Amino acid sequence: MPAIGNEIGFATLPQHVHRKYAKKGFDFTIMVVGESGLGKSTLINCLFLADLYKSRKMVPVEELVERTVFIEKKQLDILEKGIKLKVTIIDTPGYGDAINTKNSFQLVENYIDDQFNQYFKDESGLNRKNIVDNRVHCCLYFISPIGRGLTQLDVQFMKRLHQKVNIVPIISKADALTPNELHLLKKKILKELEEHNINIFRIPECDSDEDEEFRRKDREIKDSIPFAVIGSTIQVEVNGRKTRGRVYPWGVIDIQDEQYSDFAKLKTFLSLHMQDLKDATNEVLYENYRAMFLAKIGNDSIRLTTKDLSSATPTDKLLQLKEEEIRRMQEQLLQMQEALRQSSAPVSSAQSADELSPQSGKDDE
Ligand SMILES: Nc1nc2c(ncn2[C@@H]2O[C@H](COP(=O)(O)OP(=O)(O)OP(=O)(O)O)[C@@H](O)[C@H]2O)c(=O)[nH]1
Numbered sequence: 215m216p217a218i219g220n221e222i223g224f225a226t227l228p229q230h231v232h233r234k235y236a237k238k239g240f241d242f243t244i245m246v247v248g249e250s251g252l253g254k255s256t257l258i259n260c261l262f263l264a265d266l267y268k269s270r271k272m273v274p275v276e277e278l279v280e281r282t283v284f285i286e287k288k289q290l291d292i293l294e295k296g297i298k299l300k301v302t303i304i305d306t307p308g309y310g311d312a313i314n315t316k317n318s319f320q321l322v323e324n325y326i327d328d329q330f331n332q333y334f335k336d337e338s339g340l341n342r343k344n345i346v347d348n349r350v351h352c353c354l355y356f357i358s359p360i361g362r363g364l365t366q367l368d369v370q371f372m373k374r375l376h377q378k379v380n381i382v383p384i385i386s387k388a389d390a391l392t393p394n395e396l397h398l399l400k401k402k403i404l405k406e407l408e409e410h411n412i413n414i415f416r417i418p419e420c421d422s423d424e425d426e427e428f429r430r431k432d433r434e435i436k437d438s439i440p441f442a443v444i445g446s447t448i449q450v451e452v453n454g455r456k457t458r459g460r461v462y463p464w465g466v467i468d469i470q471d472e473q474y475s476d477f478a479k480l481k482t483f484l485s486l487h488m489q490d491l492k493d494a495t496n497e498v499l500y501e502n503y504r505a506m507f508l509a510k511i512g513n514d515s516i517r518l519t520t521k522d523l524s525s526a527t528p529t530d531k532l533l534q535l536k537e538e539e540i541r542r543m544q545e546q547l548l549q550m551q552e553a554l555r556q557s558s559a560p561v562s563s564a565q566s567a568d569e570l571s572p573q574s575g576k577d578d579e
């Protein structure tokens with residue numbers, strides 16, 4: 215049984231996955247989103263944050279995880295079996311009432327866009343080798359166990375964000391349902407996601423050289439989605455072992471017990487597929503964003519060129535012409551950078567990951 219909370223289980227990974235990250239180190243950004251009170255902060259606390267709360271001495275349990283009121287960003291450095299893992303955790307306020315729903319949507323979307331923007335600027339700048347990748351690689355989206363599938367809010371939100379971030383659906387508070395109810399709810403959610411054309415993160419097929427154990431684990435994980443988890447901020451003792459758990463009048467549940475909770479599977483999913491989540495962010499979601507951004511710049515400049523200048527004052531005319539010139543120059547610069555990017559791509563992909571310096575390979579990972 216590993217130490218609780220601050221370990222995500224690299225030690226249990228197959229050797230080849232472990233080796234891949236051993237030299238380079240690894241950074242990863244994860245976000246939690248969903249209605250207020252569904253247990254987002256609690257789950258984050260279970261996955262990563264136990265020791266971030268150490269400084270809060272003798273706080274009552276209920277204060278360990280308070281209601282989130284704004285976007286909270288925390289960074290955690292984990293050293294596990296020789297691998298340096300830097301996790302950035304983005305905890306968002308849940309949408310609890312109709313008034314703040316729109317604000318919460320906007321807040322989260324703006325955050326994701328801002329990270330894309332920053333990355334785009336950095337990529338277009340001179341210091342391309344040292345870009346820090348703060349893009350959100352994974353969004354755990356929380357769904358209520360007591361509804362009858364997805365709410366309108368869930369659908370609206372996921373539709374708005376599925377092309378910007380990898381969505382991983384989570385049914386929270388799985389202790390509220392029987393195994394059969396959970397099974398039916400999972401099926402219903404998957405059906406509804408399909409009906410609404412919402413793209414959730416798809417785990418790629420295993421490589422042909424993966425061993426049987428890896429394939430089995432991967433299959434199990436795929437079949438568990440949406441992950442139905444139980445979270446807790448308290449430690450309990452189960453069969454003489456200390457673990458995180460929930461205490462009920464009829465007994466105690468260990469949140470890692472796979473009979474009741476997919477928490478352990480979620481952890482394995484994260485450790486096995488962090489790189490896939492990063493790849494999908496870089497190669498699909500960010501590329502979409504970039505293409506749209508470049509198209510927008512192009513359209514703006516056409517609109518400006520065709521604008522009627524006859525009614526403008528001389529100063530306005532001069533200003534508009536100058537703006538047009540600046541835009542044209544920006545466009546040229548972007549085209550040059552794009553050409554440079556394409557011409558350098560085969561060289562960087564030919565380099566092995568180990569040859570790259572820890573900061574240089576952000577967009578090649
Ligand atoms: N029964 C049950 N309760 C849970 C579980 N996880 C969290 N809770 C409880 O649910 C309440 C809300 O949890 P939070 O983690 O604060 O919820 P949140 O989604 O972060 O809420 P906001 O910050 O308001 O968006 C707390 O009282 C938790 O103890 C669970 O798996 N089962």
Ligand SMILES: [Mg+2]
Binds near residue numbers: 256305
């Ligand atoms: Mg919270």
